[in-house]
Amino acid sequence: MYAYPFSYHRAKSLAEASKLLQQLGDESRVLAGGQSLIPLMKMRLARPSALIDINFVPGLADIQSPNGELRFGALARHADIEVSEAAAAIPILNDCAAGIADVQVRNQGTIGGSLAEADPSGDWGATLLTLETSVQCTGPQGERSIALEEFIKDAYTTVLAHDELVREIIVKRPPKSSGGAYLAFKRSAPVYATVSAAVQLTLDGKDICKDVRIVLGCVGLTAIRAKQAEAELHGKKVDGKTIQRAAEAAREAAEPQSDMRGSADYKRALVAALVKRAIGTAVRRARGERVEAGHEYVGR
Amino acid sequence: MATTLRTKTKKAKAPAASGPAKWVGQPIRRKEEDRLVRGKGIFVDDQKLTGMLHIRFVRSSYGHAKIVKVDVSKAAALPGVVCTLTGAEVKGMVKPFIEIGPDVGQKIADYPMAVDKVTFQGDPVAAVVAETRMIAEDAAELVEVEYEPLPPILSAEEALKDETLVHPEMGTNRNWHGVFEYGNVEKAFKQAAHVVHIGRLHFHRFSSTPLENNAMIAVWDSRSERIEYWSNNSFPSFAAQFLSPALGVGIDQILMKSFDIGGGFGIKITNYPYMAVCALASRKTGGLPVKWAETRTEHMQASAHGNERTFFGTRVALDKNGVITAIDSRHVDDCGAYPRYEPLGCVIWAQVLPAAYRVKNVRIDMNQVVTNKCPVGPNRGYSRMQQLWFMERVLDICGHTLGISIDEMRLRNYIRKDEMPYTTPNGCVYDSGDYAGMLALGKKLIGWDDWKKKQAAARKDGRWIGIGIGSTLDSGTNNFGQARIINNFAPFSGQSKAAIAKLDIYGEVVVSMGSVPQGQGHETTAAQVVADVLGISPDLVRVKPGFDTEQNAYTGHTGTYASQFAVAGLSAIHGAAVKLRKEMARLAAWALKAKEKDLEFGIGAQGPEVRDKRTKKSINYWGLANLVNVNNAGMPENLWDVTLNCRHVYHAPFQIPDTKRKYGNLTLTYAAQIHIAVVEVDRETFQPKILAYACVDDCGRTINPRIVEGQVHGCTAHGIGAALMENCAYDSDGNMLASTFSDYTPITAVNMPDLLYGHMESPSPFSYNGAKGMGEGGAAPVHTVCAGLQDALYSSGVIIDDSHNTGDSIFHALQRASSGGFAIMVRVEHPRASR
Numbered sequence A: 001m002y003a004y005p006f007s008y009h010r011a012k013s014l015a016e017a018s019k020l021l022q023q024l025g026d027e028s029r030v031l032a033g034g035q036s037l038i039p040l041m042k043m044r045l046a047r048p049s050a051l052i053d054i055n056f057v058p059g060l061a062d063i064q065s066p067n068g069e070l071r072f073g074a075l076a077r078h079a080d081i082e083v084s085e086a087a088a089a090i091p092i093l094n095d096c097a098a099g100i101a102d103v104q105v106r107n108q109g110t111i112g113g114s115l116a117e118a119d120p121s122g123d124w125g126a127t128l129l130t131l132e133t134s135v136q137c138t139g140p141q142g143e144r145s146i147a148l149e150e151f152i153k154d155a156y157t158t159v160l161a162h163d164e165l166v167r168e169i170i171v172k173r174p175p176k177s178s179g180g181a182y183l184a185f186k187r188s189a190p191v192y193a194t195v196s197a198a199v200q201l202t203l204d205g206k207d208i209c210k211d212v213r214i215v216l217g218c219v220g221l222t223a224i225r226a227k228q229a230e231a232e233l234h235g236k237k238v239d240g241k242t243i244q245r246a247a248e249a250a251r252e253a254a255e256p257q258s259d260m261r262g263s264a265d266y267k268r269a270l271v272a273a274l275v276k277r278a279i280g281t282a283v284r285r286a287r288g289e290r291v292e293a294g295h296e297y298v299g300r
Numbered sequence B: 001m002a003t004t005l006r007t008k009t010k011k012a013k014a015p016a017a018s019g020p021a022k023w024v025g026q027p028i029r030r031k032e033e034d035r036l037v038r039g040k041g042i043f044v045d046d047q048k049l050t051g052m053l054h055i056r057f058v059r060s061s062y063g064h065a066k067i068v069k070v071d072v073s074k075a076a077a078l079p080g081v082v083c084t085l086t087g088a089e090v091k092g093m094v095k096p097f098i099e100i101g102p103d104v105g106q107k108i109a110d111y112p113m114a115v116d117k118v119t120f121q122g123d124p125v126a127a128v129v130a131e132t133r134m135i136a137e138d139a140a141e142l143v144e145v146e147y148e149p150l151p152p153i154l155s156a157e158e159a160l161k162d163e164t165l166v167h168p169e170m171g172t173n174r175n176w177h178g179v180f181e182y183g184n185v186e187k188a189f190k191q192a193a194h195v196v197h198i199g200r201l202h203f204h205r206f207s208s209t210p211l212e213n214n215a216m217i218a219v220w221d222s223r224s225e226r227i228e229y230w231s232n233n234s235f236p237s238f239a240a241q242f243l244s245p246a247l248g249v250g251i252d253q254i255l256m257k258s259f260d261i262g263g264g265f266g267i268k269i270t271n272y273p274y275m276a277v278c279a280l281a282s283r284k285t286g287g288l289p290v291k292w293a294e295t296r297t298e299h300m301q302a303s304a305h306g307n308e309r310t311f312f313g314t315r316v317a318l319d320k321n322g323v324i325t326a327i328d329s330r331h332v333d334d335c336g337a338y339p340r341y342e343p344l345g346c347v348i349w350a351q352v353l354p355a356a357y358r359v360k361n362v363r364i365d366m367n368q369v370v371t372n373k374c375p376v377g378p379n380r381g382y383s384r385m386q387q388l389w390f391m392e393r394v395l396d397i398c399g400h401t402l403g404i405s406i407d408e409m410r411l412r413n414y415i416r417k418d419e420m421p422y423t424t425p426n427g428c429v430y431d432s433g434d435y436a437g438m439l440a441l442g443k444k445l446i447g448w449d450d451w452k453k454k455q456a457a458a459r460k461d462g463r464w465i466g467i468g469i470g471s472t473l474d475s476g477t478n479n480f481g482q483a484r485i486i487n488n489f490a491p492f493s494g495q496s497k498a499a500i501a502k503l504d505i506y507g508e509v510v511v512s513m514g515s516v517p518q519g520q521g522h523e524t525t526a527a528q529v530v531a532d533v534l535g536i537s538p539d540l541v542r543v544k545p546g547f548d549t550e551q552n553a554y555t556g557h558t559g560t561y562a563s564q565f566a567v568a569g570l571s572a573i574h575g576a577a578v579k580l581r582k583e584m585a586r587l588a589a590w591a592l593k594a595k596e597k598d599l600e601f602g603i604g605a606q607g608p609e610v611r612d613k614r615t616k617k618s619i620n621y622w623g624l625a626n627l628v629n630v631n632n633a634g635m636p637e638n639l640w641d642v643t644l645n646c647r648h649v650y651h652a653p654f655q656i657p658d659t660k661r662k663y664g665n666l667t668l669t670y671a672a673q674i675h676i677a678v679v680e681v682d683r684e685t686f687q688p689k690i691l692a693y694a695c696v697d698d699c700g701r702t703i704n705p706r707i708v709e710g711q712v713h714g715c716t717a718h719g720i721g722a723a724l725m726e727n728c729a730y731d732s733d734g735n736m737l738a739s740t741f742s743d744y745t746p747i748t749a750v751n752m753p754d755l756l757y758g759h760m761e762s763p764s765p766f767s768y769n770g771a772k773g774m775g776e777g778g779a780a781p782v783h784t785v786c787a788g789l790q791d792a793l794y795s796s797g798v799i800i801d802d803s804h805n806t807g808d809s810i811f812h813a814l815q816r817a818s819s820g821g822f823a824i825m826v827r828v829e830h831p832r833a834s835r
């Protein structure tokens, strides 16, 4: 369990980190929380020649909520977001942050690292796709803002250039009468979900769905937006029947593979169950109820 | 949060020649706790010796393949690499390990590394020894191995076909076969009111996940001609018996040492092949210490798994009341690529042949096969849990099909309290126990009647809620004579443990016993026993844990396995302490000019002492030790035999079983666990959830209730993990699919229900202290959770036929059920239903 040899560099700013990435070449990598990168290195599945540590860049872990937005510095830890009052205003963010792995991982792992890693089972990707999310990036050419939909291209692949870094994640605050929920089934705490479902919707006064996004995690190369499922709710009254139809449509949208977490058939069944429940929680939250939600685990 | 309920117990009678039971039975904190929770434990990997080298294994990526070529030249050339070893080279340095099995089993050539072919994924084919672990890891990647893949054998059914052989020299894959038949099975079937036929049942492969993986340091010292081991092997005297002939050194030249061990559960008993390689590596380097610290992936792939067992063609005869009168079945155990501790498992299950039930007529056709999976090791609950699970499935399936409630089914079939000691059809003697009483306590704890009502109401709402009972026996202190049933020539029998109790030269009370605790708290319970014998307190007793050939007591049976410390271990310690007390009394009588009968033991102004009740004169322990060791002019000749260093060997009262009839007493004590679980299967996610869980244990007299409760909690977690999460699965190519924790998902706190805990005491008549071993727990939750699932899903046509159940498997079982799966699994005949 030893990584291949690598050199270690500490960046004082993102500009410096970008420059180092350029100088040190293709095999150099950014180190954020290290919760994806270090295990891969120890198992010798990743072999970077150099690590550029951004943990000492000042201000990069800040969480701010200026007008109508939430801004997460790339280094904001899952645990920071879990306890952040600003983030609590958007419950789906808390569902996601509080449910990632275990305390150790949450204390180290970062939101920026998660998105940059683009793990098909990552919790942040699926969650943030239900919101208006943009990724602020810093590179040699300066800054650019990329919509999250464009940012993640494929499994473990983003549009970031080698010498480009995530600086900030900006989430637009949903309008009034909105609610969301992120619900995953995980076998135990420190493992990735088997299936997850993220739902964010806006209601009018009569439970008619004005806007909705439904995203599925772990059942495709990237998180999947279940557009047909959304259509089953859009402009309609959200009730048992429409929820059921949306859940069935989501089942169809999933493209799961069989593995140790479960068979493809079963994962589809889980998609339907989780989407149904997530819609239920989202609706109650949209109506202004406080609903505590936790992931599903084996045994309880 | 655990809730505890205890039934009243009578005060233990103080055994002769010892003080009153003041400490035994008390929930005192563990002596070893402080060291362990502060990170001050001393584990193998903490040891750093001068000149120490590190070994790394190169392992097969195939489950079954011919080795065409192994090229270590690039690895050997890497700076910092000291030497390499290949299987072919090792073959020239050792003899194959002895095999316990007879006949075809004797033909297996089990070398410590793969020679011509690999037989499981992770099989070691080469090793590199280097100055640092990192260099060793780099070098291992430079070893080039060429394979020619062979078709892997991955199930009992495939193995029995003998189309591909795991070990061609055996001529078959079946390494053991024997029929265990008692009573008159055919007659019972003829007279039965109901006969239930059950299709294939399967007990899955799972393991234990000790926090500390296998670890060892070997030094083959060419000057002393000795091999010194510091390891976490949990049965060192057994390992030495395997290593000595293989390495060609006298058993007295093999020194074993251990100290703190981070969990074992039996899995570390069979790490001796790696011990052999480490010794050979040390010899090759000219006698430098060689350390191996296993990685988690190595542990999951290639240390040891628990036994997998498949049950075929089961027939059950019952009378009109649902009392089981006969069982006839064929069992095939899968021991993986090499037997090693096996085929002992082919008899060990018979310790609990009828489980907790009165069935008299039994025929079990027992088989074991080798496959291309990781070799098995005696995993907690070893071989008995498979049989207990089988019997519990039989009870539940019969109960449900005949419409008898599962609690009633058990009450009608349980061995009764007034039948104890109870002799089973195969001659085992259940020492004591009150299974019906335990069930009653469990029902009270969980609120049985209330749950029954809730269950009925929930069913109406379409929910799947089941209430399951698991009846489990934890047989402890095994009779090695049962090995003769496996192989008439096996050179071991009985059971023994040794201990030394001494007053060291400054009067310290020191106890050693050579046991290898891995969390069982031996230091504490040993100190409690000695404190009572001498009338002092446990903190005044220094207990030396671990095995140490040169320093601590041991016999050829010494190790920590088979739930026996509370009986065999503590009997040895008690015996040694009583001997010490007698010597101290003789010495004190002379020193105090008193009569022995007037002496009392206790703690005085100058520490622990012996005093004359009449004169109030006393001598403290330092004074007594001084008389023997420092200041002994004038000591009368009749005291010259006093050493204050007393060794005692405890022998369990066993006979060699009748090997023809496969009859005899195979274990001394039978602790019991009755668990009850309320399980709900979610109708949408199909996930099983445990709504309530109660465990009731009875391990006779408890030495330390806190330790017992801790063991129950641990066993319960282990079993729930096995039932719902943990599975050593293989794909059809022989790849082990759970080689990391992300895949194996050992149980974590979020998966655990709150436990309701209850305790009863049925003292064993066969141990001096009334105690019974209880550390294994018999995988009680595996039976219990399966029973709960069965209750929840029976009405949907599902038969729980596997010990491992997930949302996924339940989802598929329900699909099969809707296409007529039930009829294939269970068939009922009523030949004489009127009787």
Ligand SMILES: Cc1cc2nc3c(=O)[nH]c(=O)nc-3n(C[C@H](O)[C@H](O)[C@H](O)COP(=O)(O)OP(=O)(O)OC[C@H]3O[C@@H](n4cnc5c(N)ncnc54)[C@H](O)[C@@H]3O)c2cc1C
Residues within 6 Å of the ligand: A029, A030, A031, A032, A033, A034, A035, A036, A037, A038, A039, A054, A074, A099, A100, A101, A102, A105, A108, A109, A110, A111, A112, A113, A114, A116, A117, A119, A121, A122, A123, A124, A160, A164, A165, A166, A167, A190, A191, A192, A193
């Ligand atoms: C046991 C365990 C269980 C886990 N379970 C879950 C889970 O259930 N759900 C889940 O979502 N995650 C899980 N994770 C992963 C965890 O959330 C990680 O924190 C996350 O995936 C990566 O974030 P990090 O900060 O640790 O990134 P790192 O590991 O440091 O980096 C990951 C990758 O992103 C790149 N990178 C990091 N930061 C930046 C940046 N600012 N700009 C550009 N590139 C960057 C790195 O170069 C690297 O390639 C688990 C991890 C472990 C160890």
